[in-house]
Amino acid sequence: MDENARFYRELPKVELHAHLNGSVSFVTMEKLINRKPHLNIEKSMTAIGKGQRRTLDECFEVFKVIHKLVNTEEDILMVATDVIREFAADGVKYLELRSTPREEKDTRLTKQSYIETVIRAIQQCKNEGLDIDVRFLVAIDRRNGTEVAMETVKLAEEFMLSSGGQVVGIDLSGDPKVGHGKYLLPALEKAKNCGLKLSLHLSEVPSQLEETDLLLNLPPDRIGHGTFLHPEMGGTQHLVDKVVKNRIPLELCLTSNVKGQTVQNYSQHHFRYWYQLGHPCVICTDDKGVFCTDLSQEYQLAAATFNLSHEAVWKLSQQAVDCIFAEEALKEQLKEKWTKLQPQVLNLPVQQI
Ligand SMILES: CC(C)=CCNc1ncnc2c1ncn2[C@@H]1O[C@H](COP(=O)(O)O)[C@@H](O)[C@H]1O
Numbered sequence: 545m546d547e548n549a550r551f552y553r554e555l556p557k558v559e560l561h562a563h564l565n566g567s568v569s570f571v572t573m574e575k576l577i578n579r580k581p582h583l584n585i586e587k588s589m590t591a592i593g594k595g596q597r598r599t600l601d602e603c604f605e606v607f608k609v610i611h612k613l614v615n616t617e618e619d620i621l622m623v624a625t626d627v628i629r630e631f632a633a634d635g636v637k638y639l640e641l642r643s644t645p646r647e648e649k650d651t652r653l654t655k656q657s658y659i660e661t662v663i664r665a666i667q668q669c670k671n672e673g674l675d676i677d678v679r680f681l682v683a684i685d686r687r688n689g690t691e692v693a694m695e696t697v698k699l700a701e702e703f704m705l706s707s708g709g710q711v712v713g714i715d716l717s718g719d720p721k722v723g724h725g726k727y728l729l730p731a732l733e734k735a736k737n738c739g740l741k742l743s744l745h746l747s748e749v750p751s752q753l754e755e756t757d758l759l760l761n762l763p764p765d766r767i768g769h770g771t772f773l774h775p776e777m778g779g780t781q782h783l784v785d786k787v788v789k790n791r792i793p794l795e796l797c798l799t800s801n802v803k804g805q806t807v808q809n810y811s812q813h814h815f816r817y818w819y820q821l822g823h824p825c826v827i828c829t830d831d832k833g834v835f836c837t838d839l840s841q842e843y844q845l846a847a848a849t850f851n852l853s854h855e856a857v858w859k860l861s862q863q864a865v866d867c868i869f870a871e872e873a874l875k876e877q878l879k880e881k882w883t884k885l886q887p888q889v890l891n892l893p894v895q896q897i
Pocket residue numbers: 563564565566600601603604607642643644645683685717718719720745748800801803804830831
């Protein structure tokens with residue numbers, strides 16, 4: 545590893561936008577495929593390699609394949625523990641995992657046992673003494689409509705109260721071209737009222753202005769992507785003003801947006817717009833397995849594309865701590881960790897990009 549790459553690996557990082565089943569690495573995928581040879585799934589069907597791009601629709605097809613491979617409690621436990629260990633090895637000190645609870649009649653997996661298993665994995669990793677704190681966001685897949693959204697919020701609330709603070713919020717995700725946020729509003733309002741934090745995928749594709757405007761009234765605690773919010777991308781100043789006024793952090797995933805072709809190339813990524821505004825931006829991976837990346841690479845990519853010094857990168861990773869959903873006490877502990885690590889990480893004899 546060259547010294548520059550080492551800087552990004554040693555940089556303490558916060559990952560706030562990681563879909564569990566999109567984060568499954570090649571190594572774990574191999575284990576899953578070996579468990580289920582009858583499915584005839586090849587690794588190439590579950591990831592988008594270097595230089596490759598896919599349409600958004602094709603990307604969502606990949607998740608269907610992965611879901612076939614991950615359909616038992618045993619699979620979920622393995623996938624979640626592997627993903628947490630990999631993030632820890634990548635220098636991530638705080639991780640918010642998100643996942644959509646699924647019921648699988650064949651294997652008697654229930655939404656309840658799905659969430660329990662993810663929590664078990666988090667606990668198992670904690671017992672291993674890994675240097676990473678993990679929290680869980682229960683995801684609503686927007687395609688499933690009002691009733692399922694409400695049921696998901698109820699489950700999330702139960703687990704928030706019973707999990708000793710492991711479940712901290714709700715993610716709204718899924719194919720942005722399917723469904724409409726107005727049908728999910730009551731569930732999201734309920735979530736907010738019971739103390740769950742909200743991270744919502746907003747304006748991931750163009751022409752969602754009305755939905756975005758509506759959901760911004762909640763307001764959410766963080767925004768996933770927000771690619772088409774600003775006027776240069778067909779959004780409006782009104783939307784930007786709402787986001788800025790409430791200082792709602794954006795979770796930005798460069799590789800995902802370029803490989804999924806919602807952004808033409810790295811230099812046109814909306815990171816530039818929001819970063820220049822001085823708005824809180826958090827670099828994230830989205831689906832590190834599907835998009836063959838990790839958080840160190842994403843930081844390095846952002847720095848190379850937008851000409852950020854190591855000091856600026858450090859500040860970016862440090863400011864991400866302010867955007868986490870975990871309790872204040874943990875936030876303070878993480879801030880101390882950053883302060884402690886700063887001299888060691890920034891004093892590395894690094895070559896400039
Ligand atoms: C297609 C593409 C460019 C993906 C990146 N952007 C995304 N946008 C919206 N929802 C997503 C995205 N990536 C993953 N998800 C959600 O996360 C799920 C996979 O993780 P899980 O099963 O919830 O554990 C997908 O089925 C989908 O509901």
